Amino acid sequence: MSVHDDLTTVQRCLDDLFRSVGRLEQQIGGGLEMRRVRTDADHLRESVALLRDAAPGMTTSRRPDLVSIPDTPYDNTLWTDSDDEGLGARDRHAP
Numbered sequence: 001m002s003v004h005d006d007l008t009t010v011q012r013c014l015d016d017l018f019r020s021v022g023r024l025e026q027q028i029g030g031g032l033e034m035r036r037v038r039t040d041a042d043h044l045r046e047s048v049a050l051l052r053d054a055a056p057g058m059t060t061s062r063r064p065d066l067v068s069i070p071d072t073p074y075d076n077t078l079w080t081d082s083d084d085e086g087l088g089a090r091d092r093h094a095p
Contacts (some may be wrong), residue, residue: 003055007048014045 021041025034 007052007055010048014041017041018045045090074076 021034022040025038028034033093
């Protein structure tokens with residue numbers, strides 16, 4: 001089985017679990033234990049969604065947007081109030 005098939009099977013089982021939890025909640029009410037089961041089922045659903053997003057081949061391969069960087073030099077006045085990191089100030093010498 002492929003990863004896609006396995007994740008689809010897991011998703012189908014989770015859908016069945018949600019339906020069963022809903023029926024069970026109608027029968028016995030929504031006490032603390034039932035809320036805990038519902039919360040655990042919700043966490044499982046979220047975890048499978050994250051896994052589906054992270055699985056290789058599951059997402060459509062989209063190239064990241066390219067950012068053009070101009071070749072023109074930056075305006076030096078942007079850095080007049082800062083020191084060169086690790087090099088010290090321009091007018092001072094290292095000890």
